[in-house]
Amino acid sequence: MDHIHIKGANQNNLKDIDVDIPKHKLTVFTGRSGSGKSSLVFNTVAAESERLLNETYSTYVQNQLTQYEKPDVDQILNLPVAMVINQKRLGGNSRSTVGTISDIYASVRLLWSRLGTPFVGYSTIFSFNNPGGMCERCQGLGYVEDIDLNELLDFDRSLNEDAIRFPSFRPDSWRGKRYLYSGLFDNDKKLSDYTEEEMETFLYTKPKKLKDPPENWPRTAKFEGLVHRFRRSFLLNDNFEKKRFLTDVERVVTSRKCPVCNGQRLNEKVLSCKIEGLNIADFTALTIEDAIPFLESLEDEKAQYIIEPLLKQLKALKHVGLNYLTLDRETPTLSGGESQRIKLIRHLNSPLTDLVYIIDEPSMGLHPEDIDKINDIMISIRDKGNTVLIVEHDPDVIRIADHIIDIGPGAGKAGGEITFTGTYGELLESDTATGRALVEKHGFKKVGGDLKDWLHLEGITKNNLDHVSVDIPKRMMTVFTGVAGSGKSTLLKEGLKSKEEVIFIDQKGIHASNRSNLLTYMDVFDDIRTFFSRKTGLGKGMFSYNSEGACPECGGKGIIKTELAFMPDMSQICEVCGGTRYRKEVLEAKVEGYSIADILALTVEEAVELFEENKTVRERLYHLTETGLQYMTLGQSLDTLSGGEMQRLKLSSHLGGDGSGLIYVFDEPTTGLHERDIPTLLNCFEQLIEAGNTVLIVEHNLTMMTHADWLIDIGPGAGKAGGQVLYSGPPKSIFQVEESLTGKHLKRYISDGK
Incomplete structure (x- = not known):
């Protein structure tokens, strides 16, 4: 009972994996991007735990819950209830804030109802979602x-x-x-x-x-x-x-x-109630950094039972680097990394134990200075008697593992096997991609080129930036560094928003359904359908699963969903087309032994060789391999891509073009990338620069910093403690800036190796 036993896991690219995961330990899953880590941890362990838990509820309740397919695994024994803490943004709407989503606002409302003067009512009246407390003009929205x-x-x-x-x-x-x-x-x-x-x-x-x-x-x-x-x-x-x-x-x-409440959401009566001169909206507009000393200054002994746990929650948010947030910040504006840290804090105070916590790349969006703090939280969750499973690439997170499971050796069809299990020390001595990456020595890139042309950002004022100016060298790779919330993204977005030559390549998904795939995004599916039509004599529309060629049974979806009145919907692979989405006569029409469904099942790497004679298709597929997406299949739905994969897909469409003089801006492009895959990404950036373009990158990854031509460090802290340009110049000289946290961690990372 001291291990989770997995037998015969075949989900996605997993190859009949048998593995034991120790309970009440912190296990990190490593491996190349696309190797199968998420398939094992999220699509197998988490999915089966949540599916089995849902089955314990009545059919009516099950119908209201997220439905999970039974994963392709023979058996999982000793499986605890799973708590999944992923990178999915908290979302919500204008009525959802950091304060409401974290339950902190409930304590704040209670405090104002007890200590605020004049007394205007009990805690519920201080809710901007309560008709009695909200501003009538804006209905509690603030606008x-x-x-x-x-x-x-x-x-x-x-x-x-x-x-x-x-x-x-x-x-x-x-x-x-x-x-x-x-x-x-x-x-x-x-x-x-x-x-x-x-x-x-x-x-x-x-x-x-x-x-x-x-x-x-x-x-x-x-x-x-x-x-x-x-x-x-x-x-x-x-x-x-x-x-x-x-x-x-x-x-x-x-x-x-709102002209009536001035954006404070509440009515005049509620806003008249104050503690030490602040109404409740004034307080929630403070950064967490400033809210803590305000609460510490309150000496009312009767209210300490409210203040003490409130301070504990706020200090926990500060500890994980969210001190720059305000409690009135709307949750839809939070990044995936910020959302994940708020979820972690909520679980830190949970009295539940003997759970399996499954955490997806907790280092995302975090400066190395803050990773130690997030590590403390994950260790605390383990020490309360829980099992912690983490999918991660960052060396500073891998280092704290009690146990490591490495999956590989490659990506896609070349992955899906257990290549290592053991301790961190044993991993460093292993002949795995992860082990080799962790012992590699790093040095700064030798900077070439001239510094004649500059991009000038002048007098930028927004959020925590106050008349900030900086010069950026053109036709080079500049990396913007600094702790989360220091002002990096604001500087670039605000400074470049009016320039037509700027292309922002972010991680946001494009508006896509499960009917769009890699080929449709690259605009080559039409070429392939034309090719099949010419070779087989069937009409081009027959090779589209959204048109004439769709399987009549499933309508081109590949699955049959059965709606049951008082039970959850049931999905199963279409028996007529076998999940291929196409009619029988389309599947029988083959070119050189391949049907159109066989083509969609190929990986990008396999397809490059097959389309050797078609220049357009070959080149666009080749650009995908250049960004490290060679493991993906051509028919993979775009709605299944991670943020990092989506960003690299967008990048591929800009490679090999004749664009020059453009400014490309990337936000954390190493997200989801194994250290061994970073050189692939760097080659893409070099291509853009050699074509006469400028590459600007917001990044926390130390390897990326060592390969920069120019480094611009913003800080020293987050929020009001940030917003200054601490350093601008070649990376090797940042050590001279004593207050730079980036310099401190780069110094640790660099050696005389390269």
Whole structure:
């Protein structure tokens, strides 16, 4: 019972793996990008634990939970309940803040209800989501949105002519019919010809029952003016429909700080209640760094039972490098790394034990200075009697492991095997890619080229930057460093936002469904379908699983989903097409022994050789291999890519082009990359520079810093303690800046080796 026993794991690229994971220890899973770490840890261990836990609930409850497929594994024994702490952003909406998501705001509300003067009510009244506490004008959002009628309406058209310029208000839609069928208007009359009274009725009538409505008017419906209906449907809540029509909403709606509460979300009565001169909104607008001394200064003995645990929570957030955040920061604006650290803090105070905590690359977004702190938290979670499993590439996290499982030896089909199990010391002596990377010695790159042309960023003021200026050498690789929250990203985004030649290559997913794949993104799927059509005589549309060629049973999805009334939906691979998505006659049409489904199952590396004679396809596939994505299959859905993979996919589309004089900006491009794969990425950057472009990188990885031509360090701390350019120059001279935390860690990393 002291190990989790896994037998016959074949999920994704795993090759019938048998492995034992020690319980109540901290195990780090290492290996090349795409080797199968996540397939074992997340898609097998975590998925099976969550699936089995869900099965203990009633069918009604199961139907409300996330559904997990049974992973491809023969057996898992002694499996604890899993707590997955991933890089997924906390998300939420405008009503969700750092304070509410961490439950800290509940304690803050309690404190103001006990100590604040004058007394205005109990803790619930201090919630901006409570009708009794929220500002009536903005409904607790802190901002008001106004409708631009010139964007919403075409005054030269009638209702019959689609005068309401919004998709869900078209004449044939149910919302549009609420005006056409009301009997209140001449539907052929241009809006510009409406009388003042007609326009008032059309736009501002509050919901009311119609007297003697036409027969086609719904019996129970109320008539409501367009402005009221639009505001209720698309402005007061961040609902599904608002997201669905987001482009149109942004066109029609303008946003500004609420003039009544001045953005503080609460009504005048609640805001009048203060502690030491601060109302509750003033307090939540403080950085965590500043909130701590404020609470420590409060001497009321009766309130210490609230203040002490509150301080403990805030100090924990500070400890993991989030001291620059404010409690009123909206959660949708948090990065994946920030979200993950907030989740970790929540679990640190949990009384539950004997769980398996599964953590995805906790070093992401963290400066080396902060990694020791996140390590402390993961060790604390283990020491409470839990099992901790971490997928990680960072040497400083790997170092704290009780046990290491390395998966490889390569990526994709070349991976999926256990290549090492043991201690950190044993890993350093092993002949694995990870072991070799960890003992490699590092030195600074020899900087060549001239420093004649410069990019000037001047007088930048935003967030914690105050009239900051810096010069960046063109046609070189400049790495921006500094602790999380120091101002690196703000400096680049604000400084470069008005320059047309700038290309930001981030990790955000593109709007893609499970029907889009690598080939569609690279715009070569059409070439391949044309090629198959010409060689086989079948129509081109037959080689699309979104069109004529789709399997009639599953509609080109590859799976059959069965909806069960009071039980969870059940998904299974389509038996007719075997998950290939295509009709039988399409699968039988082969070129040189390959069907179109066989092509989609090939890895990028295999496909490069196959399309040797097709220049366009070959070159675009080759650029994917240059970014280290050679292990991915051509038919892989884009919605399954990690942030790092998505960024490298975007990068591939810029390689081999004839663009020159462009400025490429990358945000932490080493995310998800094994140390052995970093040289592959560096070669891509060199290509861009040799073509006459400038490469700017925000990065925490020490290896990347050693390969920079130029280093710009922002700091010294985060938030108000940051925002200064501490150093700008060749990396080797940063050691001269005593207050630079980057310099301190680079000095540790560098040796006389290279």
